[in-house]
Amino acid sequence: MKKEMLDLIVKENKKLNDQYFLLILGSDTILPEMYPGQFVEVRVDNSPETFLRRPISINFVDYLKNELWLLVQIVGEGTRKLSLCKQGDLLNLLLPLGNSFTIPSTTDSKLLLVGGGVGIAPLLFLGTKLKEKGIECDFLLGGRSRDNLLQLDDFSAYGNVYTTTEDGSFGEKGFVTNHSILTNKKYDLIYTCGPTPMMKAVAAYAKSTNTECEVSLENTMACGFGACLCCVTDSTNGHVCVCTEGPVFNISKLKW
Amino acid sequence: MVDLKVKIGRMELKNPVMTASGTFGYGIEYQDFIDLSRIGGIVVKGTTLRDRQGNAYPRMAETPSGMLNAVGLQNKGVEYFINNIYPDIKSFETEIFVNVSGSTIDDYIITAEMLNDLDKIPGIELNISCPNVKEGGMAFGTSCLSAAQVVKEVRRVYKKELMVKLSPNVTDICEIAKAVEAEGADSISLINTLLGMAINAEKRIPVLSTVTGGLSGPAVKPVALRMVWQVAKAVKVPIIGMGGIMNATDAIEFLLAGASAIQIGTANFIDPTVSIKVLEGIEAYLVRHKFSSVNDIIGALEV
Numbered sequence: 001m002k003k004e005m006l007d008l009i010v011k012e013n014k015k016l017n018d019q020y021f022l023l024i025l026g027s028d029t030i031l032p033e034m035y036p037g038q039f040v041e042v043r044v045d046n047s048p049e050t051f052l053r054r055p056i057s058i059n060f061v062d063y064l065k066n067e068l069w070l071l072v073q074i075v076g077e078g079t080r081k082l083s084l085c086k087q088g089d090l091l092n093l094l095l096p097l098g099n100s101f102t103i104p105s106t107t108d109s110k111l112l113l114v115g116g117g118v119g120i121a122p123l124l125f126l127g128t129k130l131k132e133k134g135i136e137c138d139f140l141l142g143g144r145s146r147d148n149l150l151q152l153d154d155f156s157a158y159g160n161v162y163t164t165t166e167d168g169s170f171g172e173k174g175f176v177t178n179h180s181i182l183t184n185k186k187y188d189l190i191y192t193c194g195p196t197p198m199m200k201a202v203a204a205y206a207k208s209t210n211t212e213c214e215v216s217l218e219n220t221m222a223c224g225f226g227a228c229l230c231c232v233t234d235s236t237n238g239h240v241c242v243c244t245e246g247p248v249f250n251i252s253k254l255k256w
Numbered sequence: 257m258v259d260l261k262v263k264i265g266r267m268e269l270k271n272p273v274m275t276a277s278g279t280f281g282y283g284i285e286y287q288d289f290i291d292l293s294r295i296g297g298i299v300v301k302g303t304t305l306r307d308r309q310g311n312a313y314p315r316m317a318e319t320p321s322g323m324l325n326a327v328g329l330q331n332k333g334v335e336y337f338i339n340n341i342y343p344d345i346k347s348f349e350t351e352i353f354v355n356v357s358g359s360t361i362d363d364y365i366i367t368a369e370m371l372n373d374l375d376k377i378p379g380i381e382l383n384i385s386c387p388n389v390k391e392g393g394m395a396f397g398t399s400c401l402s403a404a405q406v407v408k409e410v411r412r413v414y415k416k417e418l419m420v421k422l423s424p425n426v427t428d429i430c431e432i433a434k435a436v437e438a439e440g441a442d443s444i445s446l447i448n449t450l451l452g453m454a455i456n457a458e459k460r461i462p463v464l465s466t467v468t469g470g471l472s473g474p475a476v477k478p479v480a481l482r483m484v485w486q487v488a489k490a491v492k493v494p495i496i497g498m499g500g501i502m503n504a505t506d507a508i509e510f511l512l513a514g515a516s517a518i519q520i521g522t523a524n525f526i527d528p529t530v531s532i533k534v535l536e537g538i539e540a541y542l543v544r545h546k547f548s549s550v551n552d553i554i555g556a557l558e559v
Contacts, residue, residue, distance in 0.1 A: 001290050001413065003289065004288070004289075004290040005289060005527070005528065005529060036433065043527075044528065048320040048321040049320060050318075051318055051319075051320070051321055051322060051473060051474075051526070052318050052323060052526060053526060074500055094528070104556060126425075130535045179274060197351070220314060220316055220318075221316070222323060222325075222522075222525040223285075223524070223525040223528075224314055225285050225528070226281060227280060227281040227285045227286070227524065227525065228278075228279065228316070228325070228327070228525055229278075229301075229310065229315070229327045229330050230308070230315045230316035230325060230327060231313075231316075232313050232315065232330070233313065234312075234313075238309050239310055239313075241311045
């Protein structure tokens, strides 16, 4: 898949709450084909503090409207600057980068998509692709509180949505790995994206139940296309770049 | 039409724009973004005798106008390069240099000898300046004696263009430059990264797994420019200048300071097409100032 550098137009910057915003980007040309799990590298600007691009996973691609959605959490200076984007601004992106989640070949697979915080972002795109293939899935989404559970209405269009919050303000109280769905239902494949401790807990659950599991890692990186070798993770093949060998890894390939 | 050809040591480049080792992979990573045949040369990833896993993650810290890296020469070794990577890149219509590093002088000698036989590799860049490995690397490049010794030994076995990459982490870079010139370096490239450090104050820990790392990007440009200017005056061999080049103006400054060619490093991460933009910018500058050849501006700084 050819990687491109494109200037995309900010069609909308939706503030979801104090921490999260959704950038809806458009283009005059047809957006390249992208797959769930892949990411983009966004150039913030030339200010000294935000020197490098920011890797952001693809939240959704609307090919009918030629739109790319990026769900972003404000975690530092780069994402804070991005949160100030206005309609009509141009953003320079490298895309599509990285590998993607495995889409099962059969439609009867039982799939669970587990997301935490802003890690839910690529799972929406994955859910839409699974639905296109006629595969049903369950979403298990967790956050610290109700404010960290995002896009619930969007998710519910593509599968059953189960939720947890650490403070009990919405859904079941506790972590995603405490949710009753995990004891009530058996899955063939679990996909997860979110904070590392959460993904490690999900991976441990998957191992204990002999379930296939794919995780999406989020290491800091400079280039995003395999040149700088900064974003490595320790795998069964030694140090590999998260940006090219990942971001999606089967847990059997990781030293978790 | 302006003439962009430059001579570096025993070879000619179609233009002075090269890409720096460790920032351009093997060129393959950039094929989607640019036409590699347009650039003067590529210096591929630091290559060692044996496979190296490099340092533990985290290996990178963003700093004001730059970044620190502590990759630690991760590569699959020279044999893997020869058998698995060289066949894929040897048809690139640009000059491909291999950056060679080692832990011992023997490592350097054997690696250089193995690369000497590759038809489409006209030269090597001897890396005696990597700050991110425990032994070797920068240890060789920070004393005149060891720098001279490694260049002398490699020169005996390596018959093609021998470019030596210097570390800025020294008291007097001109002394090192003279020492490697005396032992037969065809050209000198500088600067490698500046040793630096970043701290996470909230967690009270270093950002890098190795605590210290190499600083690159526009933050180092004034230091690099000064060193290129000093070294260009101190030696007769051609200089390949680098350090924080982000655009054509930066590149032209290095040429004026005395570099015969330049390497673009960190900027490739931010804009993978930057090398072409720099090339076009140099050409436009020469036209605008009515120079017929890029050689007219090499070392043309009026002091």
